[in-house]
Amino acid sequence: MFSPLNKGDTIGIYSPSKPASVIAQARYERGKARLHALGFTLKEGVLTGKSDFYRSGTPKERAEELNALLRDPNIKMILPTMGGTNANSMLPYLDYEAFQQHPKILIGLSDVTAILLALYAKTGIPVFYGPSVASTFGEFPPLVHYTEQYFKELFVDSLTFPYVMPMPPIWTDDRLNWLEKTTEKTHHRNSWITVEHGVAEGRLIGGNVNTMYGFIGTPYFPQIEEGDILLLEDTSKTIAVVEKNFAMLKMHGIFDKASAIILGKHEQYDDLGTGRQPYDVLLEQLDGNLLPILAEVDCCHTHPLHAMPLGLRVRVDTTNKRITFMENWFS
Known part of the structure:
Protein backbone atom coordinates (compact mmCIF):
# COMPACT_ATOMS: atom_id res chain seq x y z
CA MET A 1 0.00 0.00 0.00
CA VAL A 164 -1.62 1.29 20.60
CA MET A 165 -2.15 5.03 20.23
CA PRO A 166 -0.38 6.91 23.06
CA MET A 167 -2.01 9.65 25.11
CA PRO A 168 0.27 12.70 25.46
CA PRO A 169 0.82 13.85 29.05
CA ILE A 170 -0.11 17.48 28.37
CA TRP A 171 -2.23 19.44 25.89
CA THR A 172 -3.41 22.94 25.05
CA ASP A 173 -5.92 24.79 22.90
CA ASP A 174 -4.41 28.15 23.80
CA ARG A 175 -4.34 30.41 20.74
CA LEU A 176 -1.32 32.41 21.93
CA ASN A 177 1.90 32.37 19.90
CA TRP A 178 0.28 31.61 16.57
CA LEU A 179 2.86 33.55 14.58
CA GLU A 180 5.53 34.64 17.05
CA LYS A 181 6.22 33.46 20.57
CA THR A 182 5.31 36.15 23.06
CA THR A 183 4.47 34.23 26.25
CA GLU A 184 4.09 30.68 27.52
CA LYS A 185 0.91 28.79 26.74
CA THR A 186 -1.25 27.14 29.35
CA HIS A 187 -0.61 23.39 29.47
CA HIS A 188 -3.25 21.05 30.89
CA ARG A 189 -2.67 17.59 32.36
CA ASN A 190 -4.22 15.18 29.93
CA SER A 191 -7.03 12.69 30.29
CA TRP A 192 -9.35 10.98 27.84
CA ILE A 193 -12.96 10.58 29.00
CA THR A 194 -15.06 7.43 28.96
CA VAL A 195 -18.55 8.66 28.12
CA GLU A 196 -20.04 5.20 27.51
CA HIS A 197 -18.26 1.94 28.32
CA GLY A 198 -17.62 -0.76 25.77
CA VAL A 199 -15.32 -2.31 23.16
CA ALA A 200 -15.71 -2.16 19.39
CA GLU A 201 -13.60 -2.91 16.35
CA GLY A 202 -14.30 -1.58 12.87
CA ARG A 203 -13.33 0.70 10.03
CA LEU A 204 -12.44 4.20 11.18
CA ILE A 205 -14.21 6.95 9.26
CA GLY A 206 -14.97 10.62 9.87
CA GLY A 207 -13.16 13.85 10.59
CA ASN A 208 -14.30 17.43 11.02
CA VAL A 209 -18.07 17.52 11.43
CA ASN A 210 -18.58 21.09 10.25
CA THR A 211 -16.72 20.22 7.03
CA MET A 212 -18.87 17.11 6.53
CA TYR A 213 -21.86 19.45 6.50
CA GLY A 214 -20.62 20.82 3.16
CA PHE A 215 -20.66 17.57 1.15
CA ILE A 216 -22.52 14.83 3.04
CA GLY A 217 -25.10 13.11 0.86
CA THR A 218 -23.03 13.65 -2.30
CA PRO A 219 -21.05 11.05 -4.31
CA TYR A 220 -17.89 12.39 -2.64
CA PHE A 221 -18.94 11.24 0.83
CA PRO A 222 -18.11 7.63 1.80
CA GLN A 223 -20.92 5.16 2.39
CA ILE A 224 -21.14 4.55 6.13
CA GLU A 225 -21.16 0.81 6.86
CA GLU A 226 -22.51 -1.24 9.73
CA GLY A 227 -19.91 -1.44 12.48
CA ASP A 228 -17.92 1.66 11.48
CA ILE A 229 -16.16 3.59 14.20
CA LEU A 230 -16.76 7.31 13.85
CA LEU A 231 -14.07 9.93 14.40
CA LEU A 232 -15.78 13.26 15.10
CA GLU A 233 -14.19 16.61 15.95
CA ASP A 234 -14.53 20.35 15.52
CA THR A 235 -12.99 23.67 16.44
CA SER A 236 -14.18 27.06 17.68
CA LYS A 237 -17.88 26.20 17.60
CA THR A 238 -20.67 27.07 20.01
CA ILE A 239 -22.81 24.37 21.57
CA ALA A 240 -25.63 25.49 19.26
CA VAL A 241 -23.57 24.68 16.16
CA VAL A 242 -22.39 21.40 17.68
CA GLU A 243 -26.02 20.37 18.19
CA LYS A 244 -26.92 21.34 14.60
CA ASN A 245 -24.04 19.29 13.20
CA PHE A 246 -24.64 16.20 15.33
CA ALA A 247 -28.32 16.34 14.37
CA MET A 248 -27.27 16.38 10.72
CA LEU A 249 -25.34 13.13 11.21
CA LYS A 250 -28.31 11.60 13.00
CA MET A 251 -30.73 12.50 10.21
CA HIS A 252 -28.40 10.92 7.66
CA GLY A 253 -28.62 7.66 9.66
CA ILE A 254 -24.93 7.61 10.48
CA PHE A 255 -25.33 6.93 14.19
CA ASP A 256 -27.59 3.95 13.43
CA LYS A 257 -24.68 2.13 11.75
CA ALA A 258 -21.78 3.09 14.03
CA SER A 259 -20.33 0.66 16.57
CA ALA A 260 -18.40 3.29 18.57
CA ILE A 261 -17.51 6.98 18.51
CA ILE A 262 -14.18 8.73 19.11
CA LEU A 263 -14.62 12.42 19.94
CA GLY A 264 -11.56 14.59 19.49
CA LYS A 265 -10.79 17.49 21.76
CA HIS A 266 -12.82 20.53 20.68
CA GLU A 267 -10.48 23.51 20.42
CA GLN A 268 -11.90 26.76 21.85
CA TYR A 269 -15.37 25.29 22.45
CA ASP A 270 -18.06 27.71 23.67
CA ASP A 271 -20.78 26.11 25.81
CA LEU A 272 -22.79 29.38 25.86
CA GLY A 273 -23.03 29.21 29.62
CA THR A 274 -24.70 25.79 29.70
CA GLY A 275 -21.87 23.89 31.34
CA ARG A 276 -22.47 21.11 28.80
CA GLN A 277 -19.78 19.39 26.79
CA PRO A 278 -19.99 18.20 23.16
CA TYR A 279 -20.52 14.63 24.37
CA ASP A 280 -23.60 15.76 26.31
CA VAL A 281 -25.08 17.05 23.05
CA LEU A 282 -24.08 13.83 21.31
CA LEU A 283 -25.85 11.71 23.90
CA GLU A 284 -29.05 13.66 23.28
CA GLN A 285 -28.84 12.87 19.58
CA LEU A 286 -28.20 9.17 20.21
CA ASP A 287 -31.63 8.83 21.87
CA GLY A 288 -30.59 6.03 24.21
CA ASN A 289 -28.45 4.18 21.63
CA LEU A 290 -25.53 3.98 24.04
CA LEU A 291 -22.56 3.28 21.80
CA PRO A 292 -19.08 3.07 23.33
CA ILE A 293 -17.83 6.67 23.33
CA LEU A 294 -14.32 7.89 24.12
CA ALA A 295 -13.99 11.68 24.27
CA GLU A 296 -11.25 14.30 24.50
CA VAL A 297 -8.87 12.32 22.25
CA ASP A 298 -5.78 14.16 20.92
CA CYS A 299 -6.24 13.79 17.18
CA CYS A 300 -7.42 17.12 15.85
CA HIS A 301 -6.99 20.89 16.38
CA THR A 302 -5.42 20.91 19.83
CA HIS A 303 -1.74 20.28 20.50
CA PRO A 304 -0.15 17.73 20.48
CA LEU A 305 -1.80 15.89 17.58
CA HIS A 306 -1.68 12.18 16.78
CA ALA A 307 -2.69 11.07 13.26
CA MET A 308 -5.52 8.56 12.72
CA PRO A 309 -5.93 6.11 9.78
CA LEU A 310 -9.25 6.63 7.97
CA GLY A 311 -10.44 3.59 6.08
CA LEU A 312 -8.56 1.04 8.21
CA ARG A 313 -9.66 -1.06 11.19
CA VAL A 314 -9.17 0.23 14.70
CA ARG A 315 -10.19 -1.18 18.06
CA VAL A 316 -11.63 1.09 20.73
CA ASP A 317 -11.79 0.05 24.39
CA THR A 318 -13.49 3.00 26.03
CA THR A 319 -13.40 1.49 29.51
CA ASN A 320 -9.62 1.26 29.48
CA LYS A 321 -9.26 4.38 27.29
CA ARG A 322 -7.33 2.51 24.63
CA ILE A 323 -7.31 2.96 20.84
CA THR A 324 -5.47 0.34 18.79
CA PHE A 325 -4.63 0.52 15.09
CA MET A 326 -5.17 -3.00 13.81
CA GLU A 327 -4.08 -2.84 10.15
CA ASN A 328 -0.62 -2.24 8.73
CA TRP A 329 -0.63 0.42 6.00
CA PHE A 330 2.93 -0.35 4.87
CA SER A 331 3.37 -2.91 2.10
Whole structure:
Protein backbone atom coordinates (compact mmCIF):
# COMPACT_ATOMS: atom_id res chain seq x y z
CA MET A 1 0.00 0.00 0.00
CA PHE A 2 2.55 2.59 1.18
CA SER A 3 6.20 2.55 2.19
CA PRO A 4 7.78 4.38 5.14
CA LEU A 5 9.41 7.73 4.52
CA ASN A 6 13.19 7.88 4.37
CA LYS A 7 15.50 10.85 4.61
CA GLY A 8 15.60 12.62 1.28
CA ASP A 9 12.05 11.61 0.34
CA THR A 10 9.81 14.33 -1.06
CA ILE A 11 6.71 15.70 0.67
CA GLY A 12 4.31 17.76 -1.44
CA ILE A 13 2.64 20.81 0.11
CA TYR A 14 -0.58 22.46 -1.09
CA SER A 15 -3.07 25.10 0.13
CA PRO A 16 -6.65 23.77 -0.19
CA SER A 17 -8.35 26.65 1.61
CA LYS A 18 -6.67 29.47 3.52
CA PRO A 19 -3.50 30.95 1.98
CA ALA A 20 -1.33 29.99 4.97
CA SER A 21 1.94 30.78 3.22
CA VAL A 22 0.76 34.41 3.09
CA ILE A 23 -1.44 35.03 6.14
CA ALA A 24 0.58 32.82 8.50
CA GLN A 25 3.98 33.03 6.83
CA ALA A 26 6.06 32.82 10.03
CA ARG A 27 4.21 29.73 11.19
CA TYR A 28 4.38 28.17 7.73
CA GLU A 29 8.14 28.70 7.53
CA ARG A 30 8.56 27.16 10.99
CA GLY A 31 6.62 24.11 9.89
CA LYS A 32 8.73 23.73 6.75
CA ALA A 33 11.93 24.09 8.76
CA ARG A 34 10.82 21.29 11.08
CA LEU A 35 10.16 18.96 8.15
CA HIS A 36 13.49 19.89 6.57
CA ALA A 37 15.19 19.10 9.88
CA LEU A 38 13.68 15.62 9.74
CA GLY A 39 15.54 15.12 6.47
CA PHE A 40 12.74 15.52 3.94
CA THR A 41 12.71 17.38 0.65
CA LEU A 42 9.69 19.64 0.20
CA LYS A 43 7.91 20.46 -3.05
CA GLU A 44 5.62 23.44 -2.65
CA GLY A 45 2.49 23.73 -4.75
CA VAL A 46 2.03 26.47 -7.35
CA LEU A 47 -0.24 28.51 -5.06
CA THR A 48 2.47 28.95 -2.44
CA GLY A 49 2.83 32.66 -1.75
CA LYS A 50 -0.45 33.48 -3.47
CA SER A 51 -3.67 34.76 -1.96
CA ASP A 52 -7.20 35.47 -3.14
CA PHE A 53 -8.42 37.10 0.06
CA TYR A 54 -9.85 34.20 2.15
CA ARG A 55 -8.47 31.43 -0.07
CA SER A 56 -5.37 30.57 -2.03
CA GLY A 57 -7.10 30.48 -5.42
CA THR A 58 -10.23 29.49 -7.31
CA PRO A 59 -11.65 25.98 -6.83
CA LYS A 60 -10.07 24.82 -10.11
CA GLU A 61 -6.73 26.43 -9.30
CA ARG A 62 -6.61 24.79 -5.89
CA ALA A 63 -7.60 21.42 -7.35
CA GLU A 64 -4.93 21.65 -10.03
CA GLU A 65 -2.31 22.47 -7.40
CA LEU A 66 -3.15 19.23 -5.59
CA ASN A 67 -3.53 17.26 -8.82
CA ALA A 68 0.01 18.16 -9.87
CA LEU A 69 1.31 16.71 -6.61
CA LEU A 70 -0.87 13.60 -6.96
CA ARG A 71 0.58 13.01 -10.43
CA ASP A 72 4.21 13.53 -9.42
CA PRO A 73 5.88 10.08 -9.10
CA ASN A 74 8.63 11.45 -6.87
CA ILE A 75 6.27 12.54 -4.07
CA LYS A 76 5.58 10.02 -1.30
CA MET A 77 3.45 12.13 1.05
CA ILE A 78 1.21 15.18 0.66
CA LEU A 79 0.49 17.67 3.45
CA PRO A 80 -1.72 20.78 3.45
CA THR A 81 -0.44 24.13 4.66
CA MET A 82 -3.58 24.41 6.83
CA GLY A 83 -7.37 24.17 6.58
CA GLY A 84 -10.05 26.80 6.15
CA THR A 85 -13.63 26.57 4.93
CA ASN A 86 -13.87 25.87 1.20
CA ALA A 87 -12.05 22.64 0.31
CA ASN A 88 -15.39 21.09 -0.66
CA SER A 89 -15.49 23.32 -3.76
CA MET A 90 -12.42 21.45 -5.09
CA LEU A 91 -14.03 18.00 -5.12
CA PRO A 92 -15.46 17.97 -8.68
CA TYR A 93 -12.04 18.82 -10.11
CA LEU A 94 -9.72 16.38 -8.30
CA ASP A 95 -7.81 13.70 -10.21
CA TYR A 96 -9.10 10.62 -8.42
CA GLU A 97 -7.60 8.32 -11.04
CA ALA A 98 -4.11 9.68 -10.36
CA PHE A 99 -4.50 8.89 -6.67
CA GLN A 100 -5.85 5.43 -7.51
CA GLN A 101 -2.98 4.63 -9.86
CA HIS A 102 -0.19 6.02 -7.69
CA PRO A 103 -1.27 6.15 -4.01
CA LYS A 104 0.53 8.54 -1.69
CA ILE A 105 0.32 9.09 2.05
CA LEU A 106 -2.29 11.84 2.19
CA ILE A 107 -2.63 13.67 5.51
CA GLY A 108 -4.70 16.59 6.75
CA LEU A 109 -7.33 17.76 9.19
CA SER A 110 -10.14 20.24 9.62
CA ASP A 111 -11.42 21.49 6.24
CA VAL A 112 -9.14 18.94 4.51
CA THR A 113 -11.69 16.35 5.70
CA ALA A 114 -13.55 16.98 2.43
CA ILE A 115 -10.51 16.03 0.33
CA LEU A 116 -9.54 13.06 2.48
CA LEU A 117 -13.01 11.50 2.49
CA ALA A 118 -13.64 12.21 -1.18
CA LEU A 119 -10.40 10.57 -2.28
CA TYR A 120 -11.12 7.61 -0.02
CA ALA A 121 -14.73 7.34 -1.24
CA LYS A 122 -13.63 7.29 -4.89
CA THR A 123 -10.64 4.96 -4.52
CA GLY A 124 -10.85 2.95 -1.28
CA ILE A 125 -7.26 3.98 -0.49
CA PRO A 126 -6.77 4.84 3.21
CA VAL A 127 -6.00 8.42 4.17
CA PHE A 128 -4.84 9.96 7.43
CA TYR A 129 -6.42 12.51 9.71
CA GLY A 130 -3.36 14.34 10.96
CA PRO A 131 -0.95 17.26 10.92
CA SER A 132 -0.61 20.16 8.51
CA VAL A 133 2.50 22.23 7.85
CA ALA A 134 1.61 25.62 9.35
CA SER A 135 -1.09 24.95 11.91
CA THR A 136 0.54 21.80 13.34
CA PHE A 137 4.26 21.62 12.58
CA GLY A 138 4.47 25.38 12.96
CA GLU A 139 3.60 25.06 16.66
CA PHE A 140 6.25 25.89 19.28
CA PRO A 141 7.96 23.41 21.65
CA PRO A 142 7.39 21.52 23.82
CA LEU A 143 4.02 20.42 22.44
CA VAL A 144 5.20 20.12 18.85
CA HIS A 145 7.85 17.62 19.96
CA TYR A 146 5.12 15.10 20.83
CA THR A 147 3.42 15.67 17.46
CA GLU A 148 6.74 15.17 15.69
CA GLN A 149 7.45 12.00 17.68
CA TYR A 150 4.06 10.51 16.75
CA PHE A 151 4.55 11.49 13.10
CA LYS A 152 7.89 9.69 12.98
CA GLU A 153 6.46 6.60 14.67
CA LEU A 154 3.58 6.35 12.20
CA PHE A 155 5.23 7.27 8.91
CA VAL A 156 9.01 6.91 9.25
CA ASP A 157 9.79 4.13 11.70
CA SER A 158 8.90 0.47 11.20
CA LEU A 159 5.69 0.09 13.20
CA THR A 160 4.64 -3.10 14.89
CA PHE A 161 0.92 -3.80 14.53
CA PRO A 162 -1.39 -3.82 16.38
CA TYR A 163 -0.26 -0.32 17.46
CA VAL A 164 -1.62 1.29 20.60
CA MET A 165 -2.15 5.03 20.23
CA PRO A 166 -0.38 6.91 23.06
CA MET A 167 -2.01 9.65 25.11
CA PRO A 168 0.27 12.70 25.46
CA PRO A 169 0.82 13.85 29.05
CA ILE A 170 -0.11 17.48 28.37
CA TRP A 171 -2.23 19.44 25.89
CA THR A 172 -3.41 22.94 25.05
CA ASP A 173 -5.92 24.79 22.90
CA ASP A 174 -4.41 28.15 23.80
CA ARG A 175 -4.34 30.41 20.74
CA LEU A 176 -1.32 32.41 21.93
CA ASN A 177 1.90 32.37 19.90
CA TRP A 178 0.28 31.61 16.57
CA LEU A 179 2.86 33.55 14.58
CA GLU A 180 5.53 34.64 17.05
CA LYS A 181 6.22 33.46 20.57
CA THR A 182 5.31 36.15 23.06
CA THR A 183 4.47 34.23 26.25
CA GLU A 184 4.09 30.68 27.52
CA LYS A 185 0.91 28.79 26.74
CA THR A 186 -1.25 27.14 29.35
CA HIS A 187 -0.61 23.39 29.47
CA HIS A 188 -3.25 21.05 30.89
CA ARG A 189 -2.67 17.59 32.36
CA ASN A 190 -4.22 15.18 29.93
CA SER A 191 -7.03 12.69 30.29
CA TRP A 192 -9.35 10.98 27.84
CA ILE A 193 -12.96 10.58 29.00
CA THR A 194 -15.06 7.43 28.96
CA VAL A 195 -18.55 8.66 28.12
CA GLU A 196 -20.04 5.20 27.51
CA HIS A 197 -18.26 1.94 28.32
CA GLY A 198 -17.62 -0.76 25.77
CA VAL A 199 -15.32 -2.31 23.16
CA ALA A 200 -15.71 -2.16 19.39
CA GLU A 201 -13.60 -2.91 16.35
CA GLY A 202 -14.30 -1.58 12.87
CA ARG A 203 -13.33 0.70 10.03
CA LEU A 204 -12.44 4.20 11.18
CA ILE A 205 -14.21 6.95 9.26
CA GLY A 206 -14.97 10.62 9.87
CA GLY A 207 -13.16 13.85 10.59
CA ASN A 208 -14.30 17.43 11.02
CA VAL A 209 -18.07 17.52 11.43
CA ASN A 210 -18.58 21.09 10.25
CA THR A 211 -16.72 20.22 7.03
CA MET A 212 -18.87 17.11 6.53
CA TYR A 213 -21.86 19.45 6.50
CA GLY A 214 -20.62 20.82 3.16
CA PHE A 215 -20.66 17.57 1.15
CA ILE A 216 -22.52 14.83 3.04
CA GLY A 217 -25.10 13.11 0.86
CA THR A 218 -23.03 13.65 -2.30
CA PRO A 219 -21.05 11.05 -4.31
CA TYR A 220 -17.89 12.39 -2.64
CA PHE A 221 -18.94 11.24 0.83
CA PRO A 222 -18.11 7.63 1.80
CA GLN A 223 -20.92 5.16 2.39
CA ILE A 224 -21.14 4.55 6.13
CA GLU A 225 -21.16 0.81 6.86
CA GLU A 226 -22.51 -1.24 9.73
CA GLY A 227 -19.91 -1.44 12.48
CA ASP A 228 -17.92 1.66 11.48
CA ILE A 229 -16.16 3.59 14.20
CA LEU A 230 -16.76 7.31 13.85
CA LEU A 231 -14.07 9.93 14.40
CA LEU A 232 -15.78 13.26 15.10
CA GLU A 233 -14.19 16.61 15.95
CA ASP A 234 -14.53 20.35 15.52
CA THR A 235 -12.99 23.67 16.44
CA SER A 236 -14.18 27.06 17.68
CA LYS A 237 -17.88 26.20 17.60
CA THR A 238 -20.67 27.07 20.01
CA ILE A 239 -22.81 24.37 21.57
CA ALA A 240 -25.63 25.49 19.26
CA VAL A 241 -23.57 24.68 16.16
CA VAL A 242 -22.39 21.40 17.68
CA GLU A 243 -26.02 20.37 18.19
CA LYS A 244 -26.92 21.34 14.60
CA ASN A 245 -24.04 19.29 13.20
CA PHE A 246 -24.64 16.20 15.33
CA ALA A 247 -28.32 16.34 14.37
CA MET A 248 -27.27 16.38 10.72
CA LEU A 249 -25.34 13.13 11.21
CA LYS A 250 -28.31 11.60 13.00
CA MET A 251 -30.73 12.50 10.21
CA HIS A 252 -28.40 10.92 7.66
CA GLY A 253 -28.62 7.66 9.66
CA ILE A 254 -24.93 7.61 10.48
CA PHE A 255 -25.33 6.93 14.19
CA ASP A 256 -27.59 3.95 13.43
CA LYS A 257 -24.68 2.13 11.75
CA ALA A 258 -21.78 3.09 14.03
CA SER A 259 -20.33 0.66 16.57
CA ALA A 260 -18.40 3.29 18.57
CA ILE A 261 -17.51 6.98 18.51
CA ILE A 262 -14.18 8.73 19.11
CA LEU A 263 -14.62 12.42 19.94
CA GLY A 264 -11.56 14.59 19.49
CA LYS A 265 -10.79 17.49 21.76
CA HIS A 266 -12.82 20.53 20.68
CA GLU A 267 -10.48 23.51 20.42
CA GLN A 268 -11.90 26.76 21.85
CA TYR A 269 -15.37 25.29 22.45
CA ASP A 270 -18.06 27.71 23.67
CA ASP A 271 -20.78 26.11 25.81
CA LEU A 272 -22.79 29.38 25.86
CA GLY A 273 -23.03 29.21 29.62
CA THR A 274 -24.70 25.79 29.70
CA GLY A 275 -21.87 23.89 31.34
CA ARG A 276 -22.47 21.11 28.80
CA GLN A 277 -19.78 19.39 26.79
CA PRO A 278 -19.99 18.20 23.16
CA TYR A 279 -20.52 14.63 24.37
CA ASP A 280 -23.60 15.76 26.31
CA VAL A 281 -25.08 17.05 23.05
CA LEU A 282 -24.08 13.83 21.31
CA LEU A 283 -25.85 11.71 23.90
CA GLU A 284 -29.05 13.66 23.28
CA GLN A 285 -28.84 12.87 19.58
CA LEU A 286 -28.20 9.17 20.21
CA ASP A 287 -31.63 8.83 21.87
CA GLY A 288 -30.59 6.03 24.21
CA ASN A 289 -28.45 4.18 21.63
CA LEU A 290 -25.53 3.98 24.04
CA LEU A 291 -22.56 3.28 21.80
CA PRO A 292 -19.08 3.07 23.33
CA ILE A 293 -17.83 6.67 23.33
CA LEU A 294 -14.32 7.89 24.12
CA ALA A 295 -13.99 11.68 24.27
CA GLU A 296 -11.25 14.30 24.50
CA VAL A 297 -8.87 12.32 22.25
CA ASP A 298 -5.78 14.16 20.92
CA CYS A 299 -6.24 13.79 17.18
CA CYS A 300 -7.42 17.12 15.85
CA HIS A 301 -6.99 20.89 16.38
CA THR A 302 -5.42 20.91 19.83
CA HIS A 303 -1.74 20.28 20.50
CA PRO A 304 -0.15 17.73 20.48
CA LEU A 305 -1.80 15.89 17.58
CA HIS A 306 -1.68 12.18 16.78
CA ALA A 307 -2.69 11.07 13.26
CA MET A 308 -5.52 8.56 12.72
CA PRO A 309 -5.93 6.11 9.78
CA LEU A 310 -9.25 6.63 7.97
CA GLY A 311 -10.44 3.59 6.08
CA LEU A 312 -8.56 1.04 8.21
CA ARG A 313 -9.66 -1.06 11.19
CA VAL A 314 -9.17 0.23 14.70
CA ARG A 315 -10.19 -1.18 18.06
CA VAL A 316 -11.63 1.09 20.73
CA ASP A 317 -11.79 0.05 24.39
CA THR A 318 -13.49 3.00 26.03
CA THR A 319 -13.40 1.49 29.51
CA ASN A 320 -9.62 1.26 29.48
CA LYS A 321 -9.26 4.38 27.29
CA ARG A 322 -7.33 2.51 24.63
CA ILE A 323 -7.31 2.96 20.84
CA THR A 324 -5.47 0.34 18.79
CA PHE A 325 -4.63 0.52 15.09
CA MET A 326 -5.17 -3.00 13.81
CA GLU A 327 -4.08 -2.84 10.15
CA ASN A 328 -0.62 -2.24 8.73
CA TRP A 329 -0.63 0.42 6.00
CA PHE A 330 2.93 -0.35 4.87
CA SER A 331 3.37 -2.91 2.10
